[in-house]
Amino acid sequence: MVGTTDPTRRERDLVASFVELADTLVEDFDIVDLLHQLSERVVELGLAREAGILLAGDDGILRVMAASTEPIHLLEVLQLQNREGPCLDCFRGGRPVRVDDLAAQSDRWPTFVPAALHVGVGSVLAVPLRLRSETLGAMGLFRGDGPPIDDEEIAVAQALADVASIGLLQHRGKSTAERTSEQLRYALESRVSIEQAKGVLAERMDIEVDVAFELLRGHARRTNQRLSDVARDVVDGIVDSVAREP
Amino acid sequence: MTSDGRHLRILEAIAAEPFPSPFARLCAAAATRTASPGASVALVSRLDVHTVAATELGATGDRVQGALGVGPTFTCERSGAVVSAVDLAHDDRWLGLAVAARTAGIGAAFAFPVGSGDGFGTLTLYRRAAGDLASDERHEADLFARVAGDLLAGVTATTGLTGGEGGAPAGAGEDLGALDPAAGEEDVALAPGVSLDEVDTWVVHQASGMVSVQADLGVDHALALLRARAYATDRPLVEVAEDVVARRTSFAAGP
Numbered sequence: 478m479v480g481t482t483d484p485t486r487r488e489r490d491l492v493a494s495f496v497e498l499a500d501t502l503v504e505d506f507d508i509v510d511l512l513h514q515l516s517e518r519v520v521e522l523g524l525a526r527e528a529g530i531l532l533a534g535d536d537g538i539l540r541v542m543a544a545s546t547e548p549i550h551l552l553e554v555l556q557l558q559n560r561e562g563p564c565l566d567c568f569r570g571g572r573p574v575r576v577d578d579l580a581a582q583s584d585r586w587p588t589f590v591p592a593a594l595h596v597g598v599g600s601v602l603a604v605p606l607r608l609r610s611e612t613l614g615a616m617g618l619f620r621g622d623g624p625p626i627d628d629e630e631i632a633v634a635q636a637l638a639d640v641a642s643i644g645l646l647q648h649r650g651k652s653t654a655e656r657t658s659e660q661l662r663y664a665l666e667s668r669v670s671i672e673q674a675k676g677v678l679a680e681r682m683d684i685e686v687d688v689a690f691e692l693l694r695g696h697a698r699r700t701n702q703r704l705s706d707v708a709r710d711v712v713d714g715i716v717d718s719v720a721r722e723p
Numbered sequence: 724m725t726s727d728g729r730h731l732r733i734l735e736a737i738a739a740e741p742f743p744s745p746f747a748r749l750c751a752a753a754a755t756r757t758a759s760p761g762a763s764v765a766l767v768s769r770l771d772v773h774t775v776a777a778t779e780l781g782a783t784g785d786r787v788q789g790a791l792g793v794g795p796t797f798t799c800e801r802s803g804a805v806v807s808a809v810d811l812a813h814d815d816r817w818l819g820l821a822v823a824a825r826t827a828g829i830g831a832a833f834a835f836p837v838g839s840g841d842g843f844g845t846l847t848l849y850r851r852a853a854g855d856l857a858s859d860e861r862h863e864a865d866l867f868a869r870v871a872g873d874l875l876a877g878v879t880a881t882t883g884l885t886g887g888e889g890g891a892p893a894g895a896g897e898d899l900g901a902l903d904p905a906a907g908e909e910d911v912a913l914a915p916g917v918s919l920d921e922v923d924t925w926v927v928h929q930a931s932g933m934v935s936v937q938a939d940l941g942v943d944h945a946l947a948l949l950r951a952r953a954y955a956t957d958r959p960l961v962e963v964a965e966d967v968v969a970r971r972t973s974f975a976a977g978p
Contacts, residue, residue, distance in 0.1 A: 676932020
């Protein structure tokens with residue numbers, strides 16, 4: 478193992494890492510903070526010399542969320558820009574990608590390999606940030622010329638990633654729900670305004686509510702406004718009537 | 724893990740109901756499992772309770788509250804807390820509700836918030852007799868409310884929940900896209916196959932608009948006028964509204 482210390486001490490470090498990561502799940506925390514912690518942890522535990530983390534946002538777009546050093550940051554960005562690299566493969570496949578000898582893989586990742594070699598990376602392990610069937614991102618663990626990561630270390634790295642993923646999923650669930658809440662509330666109040674506006678126009682212009690709706694919609698399209706905005710103007714008395722025909 | 728087991732049983736109960744709409748299934752299952760014949764899922768706006776799905780008694784209960792503009796469902800949505808009215812006939816928290824509930828044959832009501840954060844709706848249980856929910860029933864109601872929230876957020880956790888559409892949940896992105904009123908469309912998808920068109924009390928707000936012009940008032944006042952008329956004539960608000968829209972009734976001042 479890289480940076481070996483006695484087994485008991487290492488185990489204590491590991492447990493401490495898990496506990497600390499798990500703690501963040503209970504309180505309000507920052508995603509960026511969590512992922513920074515994760516990337517620092519894997520380095521401190523000797524699992525990697527440097528680490529980088531990619532995460533998919535709610536829009537599905539991958540972004541670099543953490544990186545130990547600037548060169549690693551650039552390496553992650555490169556993967557996204559050129560759409561190739563071990564972290565990307567890991568994210569797509571939802572499985573760890575292990576590269577013990579990076580130099581031998583230039584066919585596989587023609588842009589990534591030379592760039593990585595250039596900054597002294599000799600071997601890479603990418604583990605997915607995942608929960609059940611969903612892959613949220615990928616963490617790349619980069620080493621220099623020394624021995625590549627071994628099976629036991631891979632297991633530890635994945636376990637750390639898994640704990641972090643639980644936090645990510647909770648956070649995502651919450652923000653999706655909050656956004657839904659806002660949007661639903663807005664949609665509902667808009668619909669109420671639209672119905673009210675139908676009545677206002679129907680009375681003012683002596684027409685049926687269905688016809689009033691068509692007029693509202695036509696007016697919104699012609700003036701390039703949202704239907705709900707036109708409706709609110711009508712209800713608030715800002716708009717008195719609406720032309721019957723363009 | 725006990726709670727996980729119960730959650731799963733709730734989902735199975737919902738999936739077993741025969742209705743096409745997931746919310747209708749949820750109401751039916753909730754009514755059975757909490758021994759509350761009235762169950763409704765509603766979105767609550769500033770002015771009204773908008774029933775998305777309900778059992779018959781649930782729809783009645785929602786209309787009673789909508790007609791008054793006050794009630795446990797309103798209070799629940801505003802406060803974000805569970806509101807229990809174990810004996811409506813002797814509860815003076817909501818003006819006019821005690822009498823209206825008794826007339827409608829409703830003795831107790833329990834409103835649970837649906838959705839997290841801001842909250843955007845309620846699951847309301849209605850019973851004919853006064854009396855509290857058992858702690859078991861309360862716990863299940865809580866879970867039903869949570870599932871309703873998940874449904875609204877576009878997440879379905881089990882096959883069959885949405886009526887046999889292969890169990891594939893609509894991507895959250897798709898549903899939320901459909902919620903954007905900027906699309907200019909009136910129809911808003913709440914979950915696969917369920918839209919705001921399912922709410923059947925829009926006529927009340929159309930009538931508010933008409934009355935606001937007839938009586939030269941703001942729409943909120945117009946709605947209050949309609950509610951007062953319904954209360955005074957002992958008729959459902961929706962019926963009074965329908966009369967207005969059909970021009971059988973007018974609130975215009977004059978001879």
